[in-house]
Amino acid sequence: EIVLTQSPATLSLSPGERATLSCRASQSVSSHLDWHQQKPGQAPRLLIYSASNRATGIPARFSGSGSGTDFTLTISSLEPEDFAVYYCQQRRNWPLTFGGGTKVEIK
């Protein structure tokens, strides 16, 4: 099973600041990694697929990078609606696995 480790667990930032979230895989997943956002009390939403591609309707302030074992989700300038939990997810191998999540909270 591929283990995904996200860091930091919590990121405390102010609106307008840049957020950088990390996801590390226990073995290479090539670019088969997606990012999901979940707001409190809501279902998750796909943000980024294949490491660096924005899903339909996702604002340009969200970007993803990386390949192999190290990945980054960047939010260039935090909007109030971006404070949420973010999960990475790999689809290189079965079983599909998620990282433990990074909570982006208001400082």
Add this chain to the structure above:
Amino acid sequence: EVHLLESGGGLVQPGGSLRLSCTASGFTFNNYAMYWGRQAPGKGLEWVSGIIDGSDTTHYADSVKGRFTISRDNSKSTLYLHMNSLRAEDTAVYYCAKGGEYCSGGSCSNFDYWGQGTLVTVSS
């Protein structure tokens, strides 16, 4: 617009059974892989099961293998999760999800759209 509506959750005793349903609309159901994921209270996301389009190939997490069965009725655009021998640790919000919207390098995304979820509580 893609819409996924889960139903069938509730309170069940340990060892009991439950069947979840997910009614889909807004896309050609039989053309896409479908998945179940879950989230225990206060915890992160966990993949549970998936069923691939057309071929009906299925996959399961080790934690549910042999107890849960995923199936689909393409004529009703409905996905199911049959859950047997339920345990306290199966308590979670269960989400269905549509996959296959974004494909590259021989791999397609799994959770393009998520439903709102249905709560399953396993307790005596």
